[in-house]
Amino acid sequence: MARNRFAPDRGLTSRMVLTMFLLGLVYVVFVAVLVVVLRDAWPLALVIAGGLLFVQYFFSDRIALFSMHAREVTPEQAPQLHAIVDRLCALADMPKPRVAIADTDMPNAFATGRNSRRAVVCATSGILRRLEPEELESVLAHELSHVAHRDVAVMTVASFLGVLAGLLTQVGLRIGMFGGFSRDRDSNTGAVLLLVTLVSTVVYAISFLLIRALSRYRELSADRSAALLTGKPSTLAAALTKISGQMARIPTRDLRQAEPFNAFFFTPAVSGGQGLATLFSTHPPLPQRLDQLGRISRELGRY
Template identity: 35%
Template sequence: MPRFSTWKLKLRMFLAVAILFGILYALLSVIGIYAGIKSPLIYILLALFIVFIQYLISPKIVEMGMNIHYVSPQEAPELHSIVEELARNAGIPKPKVGIAEISIPNAFAFGRSKRDGRVCVTRGILNLLDKEELKAVLGHEISHIRHNDMIVMTFISVVPLICYWIFQSMYWGSLMDRDRGSSLAIIGILAFIAYMIGQLLVLFVSRIREYYADLGSVEIGGKPHKLASALYKLVYGSAVVSKENKEEVNQVSGFKAFFLNDINQAGHEIKDLKQVDMDMNGTISREELERLRYTPVKIGLTEKILEIFSTHPNTLKRIKRLSELTTSV
């Protein structure tokens, strides 16, 4: 199994998480010092309780929202064979395998732990990708399970939640408490700013986890050009479905963080992706990806801004990063 340097990704994620919890600590300190509130711990305990409940019930919510049914090895032998091989390479228990009956081409992983992992594909992706592309996509999803991304993202999402509750509490407190109204209002404003920054940092960490999962797919058997080709096809496929079936897209948008790419940004990414498919045949070959390694790419200003507010990195940037792995495989 090849190994790649990830120290830059690790450093960025560590700094983001450190800043995230640094903001929370500073905010709680301000509350304790200036507002005279003796037990800001109540916000932490309440947020942890809510997130814990969400952690427990989220698999059932995803199953219902995505119209998932789990399939046996007899029903989907090829799918099970790929998942079993990748799970073995990743050193984790084989996840449950399911199919979501939606036309948007994509795949996703969820669950409470490695032993509770579930990997699902949509009906749309089965009609779009070849076997090696599907394997690379499933490798990405299994890497999310391998890296405990469900737990990581649940854990850090506590911070902006606490900040938002502090904002709400201070805002209403400032209206009801004449003596400390101005102090509470200032803290409320600071809490709202912290909430906004916290949300952006959570999205930043989410994007880093996607890069990790891309790299993880290659580590456990996915081919870089096949994952790049799959990403390319998924963007186009999502854009087509967005035009033809907006109702379905709106229905599953709340779960897009689980997907391989941001389905709501697909329409904006198509133009930039024309730089990748040099022979315009709808796929990315190994030769095209290797060539991209030495070719600068241009990303539009709109796409750069949209990426800041997305759970996923810009697809062209992901494909460019995958090109750096071609000589290693």
Template identity: 40%
Template structure:
């Protein structure tokens, strides 16, 4: 398996930026004299809930049902085979009753993971295409991508609190009971978390998708099946209700649940044409020409 150094370097730049922002937040707090325990409790609580309960929340919000081997023998057999090839423990398997063709993985570690597929994807993809999609999701599990995104969300949470505290201190000045200044600081911090913060998290998410695509290509021996699956998924028609049903898991899905993103910058997934183009490059590398 050859290494795409350009992609690898860009990925580490993104992750390095996250750590740099986190360090900057700590320095700002120290300079402002903010009690570290306050930020630790607020952000730590957020991280704890996300880390230990996000999988349960995602399964609940999407209506995913854990299925046994007797209920879904085909799925279990395919995932067992892939897990053997990818040196992974077998995750729990779930099915979402939703006509939108999609799949996602969730869970804080390979041993605590769940791979879910919709009824829509089961009805649209052939055996090889479905295997490629499952390999994509297992690549997320293998690389602990769910934790990476959770950590990115944690950093954004810390930064949002720092922005709020710093601005409220500056804007209130000597008047500690200035409600208008407090509300203004809160609104600015919300704008920060929903713009800059969202860009940070979604940038991490897009790199996860490229990495999982590459992992699936090598796990299945060919990018062609994933390319075919992505084309079918992106070309499928579905209702607004189906898309809303997967909204809580949109960052985890193999395909974006929304086709109305104004800018790639704010999207959790790379454009489908870019993913396919990159898979075609991987195919060329795998064939040695």
């Protein structure tokens, strides 16, 4: 990873490393089961899942921009936006990513790209209209932290196991629906398909929860990095509060359409709620994010 001035967080880093270790452990066990049970057929599943990973990893920036109907903009087309990104990149000592705008009223921002050379930071037209320059700067600092820490690459690699398990689960269920588990077929084949489907379902569920936990840790880390880089945690808290409040004014249909991209966004289009629902959310609850920023503000006030 290229060196930059985004402050590290040992606590969050250790939790992310532990989560990645658990994902790797589940991955090893899952592949071992595939090798034993499927024998000659398991390489095909890995090749298909690997192909999906390849596309997602190398074309994540294009896919995200296309899906959000975003367009790259020049400094002449968006001088204020480029000026903020220029200042933050100089402050963080990192290469400047491409800059884009998504024409949607939903106030949000996201960053994508497997590395700093392929990165793009995108703001929606809705967030550009609603936030003050300092608030927008804090949000973009959060997104640039994702770029600096290569979060898109990390999450893409981490999701590989879930993609593979989900693929095998779907294949197993479809074969079962079309008679794959019937008594007329070879009993061993049916047992193998059933076992692979059950194992894949369990692995998918475990990896799903671990990936969501990893995503929440990375959002907290990006909040912290942005607050320390700009020295204005209260401004980031104000932006979070404002955007969350404005989300209620966006038509539900538009929010539902954007929900699949929650993992990319600064704040989710549809909140994951509280309690157990938090386990399935890509972002920490708003109170948790505000509490962390409040602690950082108090710490900065001591110096």
